[in-house]
Amino acid sequence: MGAPERKVTHRSLDGVRVRLTGVHDLGRPCTSVARIADRGRLHEISSGTRADALAWAEDIGVARFEQEFRIQGGRLRVGRTATRDGDTGTSDPVLAAVWEGRRHAVFTHLYHGRPADAVAFFDTVRLTEHEDGITAVPRGRARRPESAEMVKEVPGLGLLEITALTTQTRKRLPSWRGASIAGGELFQDTVGGQGPYFLLALKSLLVTVLPEEDRVREVPRRLAGLAVEAVR
Numbered sequence: 001m002g003a004p005e006r007k008v009t010h011r012s013l014d015g016v017r018v019r020l021t022g023v024h025d026l027g028r029p030c031t032s033v034a035r036i037a038d039r040g041r042l043h044e045i046s047s048g049t050r051a052d053a054l055a056w057a058e059d060i061g062v063a064r065f066e067q068e069f070r071i072q073g074g075r076l077r078v079g080r081t082a083t084r085d086g087d088t089g090t091s092d093p094v095l096a097a098v099w100e101g102r103r104h105a106v107f108t109h110l111y112h113g114r115p116a117d118a119v120a121f122f123d124t125v126r127l128t129e130h131e132d133g134i135t136a137v138p139r140g141r142a143r144r145p146e147s148a149e150m151v152k153e154v155p156g157l158g159l160l161e162i163t164a165l166t167t168q169t170r171k172r173l174p175s176w177r178g179a180s181i182a183g184g185e186l187f188q189d190t191v192g193g194q195g196p197y198f199l200l201a202l203k204s205l206l207v208t209v210l211p212e213e214d215r216v217r218e219v220p221r222r223l224a225g226l227a228v229e230a231v232r
Contacts, residue, residue: 078118
């Protein structure tokens with residue numbers, strides 16, 4: 001008997017829901033990244049599980065959360081850290097902000113930010129938690145200039161970056177024709193200094209595959225056994 005087929009659904013910050021189906025290990029968490037433009041500034045936000053958010057805060061050097069606010073049905077926690085320039089040795093203060101729902105979280109950082117700035121920023125998006133992720137809809141004058149992305153590691157295949165296939169994201173595709181595979185068109189290209197990567201253009205999604213270094217040749221075969229589709 002072959003390996004059992006697995007299935008998982010994730011929701012991106014812009015509301016796109018993606019279902020992955022295959023015999024692969026699909027149990028790794030999925031994060032989503034989006035950019036929100038507001039008053040001339042571009043803020044990058046990420047979403048994932050609450051554990052993902054806490055791991056992120058620890059990674060950037062937040063020792064503890066100093067303040068907490070109740071907003072949009074969850075809690076917004078803020079803590080301080082700093083970034084250091086390896087060349088000049090100068091550092092900039094950073095405010096880390098984590099909004100926690102029941103299972104999922106949205107997190108971002110603001111340079112030279114104050115707690116009031118974090119509260120004001122989160123007021124520019126309407127957060128809604130679902131079983132499979134969180135959506136962040138810009139409101140007021142805020143806008144999302146591009147589609148959000150999902151990032152998910154699939155062992156044996158690599159890192160998958162999934163976004164909506166739009167006029168804007170279609171520009172990432174090479175000029176040549178790709179190979180027919182997995183319900184779409186597969187392209188392989190190389191980034192100088194970083195090695196090969198793959199692009200899979202589907203009906204409404206674009207999947208970038210950053211392969212495991214020793215599995216590059218296996219990617220087309222293993223990708224053919226993975227169904228990636230947008231669902232409602």
